[in-house]
Amino acid sequence: MVQALVLEKKGELALRDIDLPLEVGPDDVKIAIHTVGVCGSDVHYYTHGAIGSFVVREPMVLGHEAAGTVVAVGSQVKSLAVGDRVCMEPGVPNMNSRATKLGIYNVDPDVRFWATPPVHGVLTPEVVHPAAFTYKIPDNVSFAEGAMVEPFAVGLQAATRARITPGDVAVVIGCGPIGIMTALAALAGGCARVYISDLSAPKLAIAGQYPGIHPVNITQQPLAEVISRETDGWGADVIFEASGSPRAYDGLFDLMRPGGTLVLVGLPVERVNFDVPASIIKEARIETVFRYANNFDRAVNLIASGKVDLKPLISGTFDFAESIAAFDRAAKGLPDDVKLQIRLRD
Numbered sequence: 001m002v003q004a005l006v007l008e009k010k011g012e013l014a015l016r017d018i019d020l021p022l023e024v025g026p027d028d029v030k031i032a033i034h035t036v037g038v039c040g041s042d043v044h045y046y047t048h049g050a051i052g053s054f055v056v057r058e059p060m061v062l063g064h065e066a067a068g069t070v071v072a073v074g075s076q077v078k079s080l081a082v083g084d085r086v087c088m089e090p091g092v093p094n095m096n097s098r099a100t101k102l103g104i105y106n107v108d109p110d111v112r113f114w115a116t117p118p119v120h121g122v123l124t125p126e127v128v129h130p131a132a133f134t135y136k137i138p139d140n141v142s143f144a145e146g147a148m149v150e151p152f153a154v155g156l157q158a159a160t161r162a163r164i165t166p167g168d169v170a171v172v173i174g175c176g177p178i179g180i181m182t183a184l185a186a187l188a189g190g191c192a193r194v195y196i197s198d199l200s201a202p203k204l205a206i207a208g209q210y211p212g213i214h215p216v217n218i219t220q221q222p223l224a225e226v227i228s229r230e231t232d233g234w235g236a237d238v239i240f241e242a243s244g245s246p247r248a249y250d251g252l253f254d255l256m257r258p259g260g261t262l263v264l265v266g267l268p269v270e271r272v273n274f275d276v277p278a279s280i281i282k283e284a285r286i287e288t289v290f291r292y293a294n295n296f297d298r299a300v301n302l303i304a305s306g307k308v309d310l311k312p313l314i315s316g317t318f319d320f321a322e323s324i325a326a327f328d329r330a331a332k333g334l335p336d337d338v339k340l341q342i343r344l345r346d
């Protein structure tokens, strides 16, 4: 038995002992978990008991944004050694699947993703994971930053999908953690400037600390007006929808230049009104993002290089013993909180 933060059922968390498999297979490593980020999806399972068709039917360990230290390696593992500091990609596909062979392992129907029912997450002192989905972090990247690689990889997937040309102007709708990660990834990918919109002034102020990110408070001015003014009436090259709000789809194409790109990152909980004629008249290219593939190493590289600093986005750190308090705070959705983290050891 090991200790873990267990979601017993909707609305009920317990820090308790649970049986988790810890045998190290030939291609696996065992990791002593250091830091785990609290994700919106973890909180949603806590408060709602389900995300879409994924329903919590039995107790499940939460947490999927993690960094730690390798403490054991399988007999076939050559890429990692005991003592390596690492972060882990939480989704493990079937290595023989058609999607995996195509390099799009994130959309493999058989993918097993931490803290997505029925798969346990990693808010527990040790986990076993395939070495192929475990990435070294250099000494100048902290465990806290290592645990930010997972959400940042979503931003990089969005920037990759956008196929940014250097000097592009981008708009990010939604200033939550993923919106900010997307804006930072768009800048790292070559955008000259990024406008980020939201209703929440505190969230916008956090994003606005970064050079190149321009906050737009849509309670004060219509986003389309700002973008038109700032682009001499031409429109932005890339629009990232990162709010998941159905309202974001109203007038979406007014933001875009002719021949621009729309990248859908935010996952609406229901169907939305999508203006097909407006998209055709602009001959928009439309891309979608589901998690990430082949972006963890790139995320680590950008953080290690100093080009992307995610530290200002860490709003609070809790000890493992205070995990439930961390989730209760995250569930409040305080406007100043971007990312809360849980530390399992010093």
Ligand SMILES: [Zn+2]
Residues within 6 Å of the ligand: 039, 040, 041, 064, 065, 150, 151
């Ligand atoms: Zn996450």
